[in-house]
Amino acid sequence: MKQVLIAALASVTLSTPALAQKLAIVGGQVYTQTDQGVIDNATVLINDGKIEKIITGTQVPGGYEQFDAKGKVVTPGLFGAMTSLGLVEVESWAGTVDASVDNARISKTGAAFDVSYALNPDSTLMDVSRIEGVTAAATTISYTDYLFHGQGSIISVGADEPLVKRRAFIVLDVSASAAEASGGSRAALWVTLEQLFNEASVLSSVPTADKPWHGLNSRADLPVLKKILAGDMPLVMHASRKSDILQVLAFKQRYPDINVILMGADQAWRVADKLAQANVPVIVNPQMNLPESFDAIGATMQNAAILDAAGVVVAIGMETHNIRLATQHAGNAVANGLPHTSAIASLTSNPAAMFGVSDRVGSLTVGAQADVVVWSGDPLEVTEYAEQVFMAGEAIDMTSRQTQLRDRYMKLHQSDGATPVQYIKP
Structure with missing residues (x-):
């Protein structure tokens, strides 16, 4: 029986x-x-x-x-454009948080960190997200005092073997919060950034362990910066105010091979034509319309619509615990002028193309x-x-x-x- x-x-x-x-x-x-x-x-x-x-x-x-x-x-x-899925469970409980890095001797800048080693496919946030339609996501470190936020991964949400693409991108914060960690001023932040990339660009190869090295970058950081310079790894630059975004565009002009993605971008609507001309895609949270900081003064819920109308490729993203609400945020963007088809693209094909996985997801x-x-x-x-x-x-x-x-x-x-x-x- x-x-x-x-x-x-x-x-x-x-x-x-x-x-x-x-x-x-x-x-x-x-x-x-x-x-x-x-x-x-x-x-x-x-x-x-x-x-x-x-x-x-x-x-x-x-x-x-x-x-x-x-x-x-x-x-x-749906594609979660920028999250820490699989890296954080309860933000107030350190044992479940791999999305924050305070101090690590292996890296001087944070570029060498690799989140693929920390992914937890059993996180309860995976199921919460995917039953709302989120099946893929870009995931990375959300907080660090280092200049770079480490190398992020593209994941299949909830899969036993979640990695779609490891070392898929790297995040660089050039906003006010990053300036505070770089001597307290953007004047120091941008000079440091230039020196780091200049050092990586002039080296024909990474110094081996048997030779002395006293550069600004650690040996572990240098290969990552070389990949960025070659355009093989997207550089996601977090900036919100207009002047910072213009600095990002100037940086892109100095390093045309770098594949720059702009994130945050609260005041991006003010320079939409310039972003379109530079072919820089943007990740935005369309609900950002309050001046939460001086960087966000002038934020508007029409941001995504203005960028899309100018020809900028737009993706919609938000923090990890609320990525399941991405469709609601996209709907609000539609209510504020974003075409419906563009809103669907901002949740699916646009972020996949930004991160170089459009042939798969x-x-x-x-x-x-x-x-x-x-x-x-x-x-x-x-x-x-x-x-x-x-x-x-x-x-x-x-x-x-x-x-x-x-x-x-x-x-x-x-x-x-x-x-x-x-x-x-x-």
Whole structure:
């Protein structure tokens, strides 16, 4: 009897989309994030965890398990443009925080740090994020007194082996907070930065351990700066006020091969045309419209719309614990002038392209990893939600610690005979 039951359960499991080698997501409005654009009543064909083809209509070839998406919206999995996912659990508990570096002898500047060694795929924030549609993310150190924030990674959110691309980018803060850690002035910060890159550029090779070295960079830092100078590793420069952004553009002009991405950018709308001309993409939080610091004076919720209209490639990003709310923030950007298609791109294809992984994530292009989200409706509306997320073609469990806690206390509440009056997001 026990063997019969096990066999029956196995049969049921193997017939579900979760383990299907060939899967068809049928009949949805599909945002391909490719030259195919948005296709109504389309079917996404998935084979062996990859996007095989997108076809118009609902006629599915034989051999495919089917997931009904009629009347739904289908998008690529969302890309968290700048997070510390997998590096932090509880910010106030040091044992769960690898997103902060105070002191390490291996590096003089922070460039050598590599977050891929610290990633925790079992972080509860992974499930919280991916059931809201976030399937990939750029993750890195969020706080350090060093000039550079170490080498960040691109991850597949919640996967057992999360690394999509290690040593994928590096963050450099050139805002007021970074100036405080560099002698208290931007006058020291920028001179230090120039000297570091000049030193790396004139060296034909990295000094070996058997030779004395007394440079500004440590031996571990130098290979990283050389990769940045060659354009092989994007340099994400954090700046908010106009004058700092102009310094970033001047830096880009002096080092044209460096692949610069601007982050923060609260006053970027004031120099949108210059950013477009320099082909510098921007990561913004469209909700930033308050002068939280002197750097943020003039911040506006129209920032993303103005940048997009000028031709700047825009991605939407925010801090780790709230990256699940990225669609809501994108919706607010739409309410303030950002075109809807641009908002979807800012959550998917744009950040993937910025970080050089657009062939793998961020779109439904043929051959890409089949990270797909089926939404109940417009994903930028707060009353709609991700009904089912597929990662590498497999349907994930749409629960997290938060949903389990919700269900526990909803049951306790209802057992008292009360009817909940608050809105409950499925």
